[in-house]
Amino acid sequence: MTLSLSNFSNIDRLTTRLLSNTFKKMHILRQIKCLNIILLTTAIVGTSELITVNLITDSVLKSVNGYARTYKNLMAFLSAKLELDDMGECKGMGRCGTCQIRIENDCSLIGDYDGNEINTLKMLGNIDPKVRLACKIYFNEQIDNMVISII
Numbered sequence: 001m002t003l004s005l006s007n008f009s010n011i012d013r014l015t016t017r018l019l020s021n022t023f024k025k026m027h028i029l030r031q032i033k034c035l036n037i038i039l040l041t042t043a044i045v046g047t048s049e050l051i052t053v054n055l056i057t058d059s060v061l062k063s064v065n066g067y068a069r070t071y072k073n074l075m076a077f078l079s080a081k082l083e084l085d086d087m088g089e090c091k092g093m094g095r096c097g098t099c100q101i102r103i104e105n106d107c108s109l110i111g112d113y114d115g116n117e118i119n120t121l122k123m124l125g126n127i128d129p130k131v132r133l134a135c136k137i138y139f140n141e142q143i144d145n146m147v148i149s150i151i
């Protein structure tokens, strides 16, 4: 077999074409990856329901909104949205009682006391079933349209 200059030229052209196709494929793969991320983000946000919490302060009703499960609990939501520096001293351990709230409407969907909640409330003298610790209430669809006052 003899190798001529034209053979090298053909190999060079072939290599260039192969590399070009590889780069095109890589570019397409990158675009697909980006599209997947966008679709995943849309799916996550799309499944989160907008939650409204109605807060009574000085006889005035104020509505505050946030997406379900974007906050660890109701205390984290209230603390972030209302910039309440004195709420959540124990960071949600259910021990300090700085996140006490009174639920002003039906609270049957919220569920039972969690962890230290009942002991802390008893220690603080609050045995009213409408008084709860916001750090022990999940920020999900079950609290949508809840009416509360901060104690």
Ligand code: FES
Pocket: 075, 087, 088, 089, 090, 091, 092, 093, 094, 095, 096, 097, 098, 099, 100, 120, 133, 134, 135, 136
């Ligand atoms: S944050 Fe301390 S009891 Fe809720």
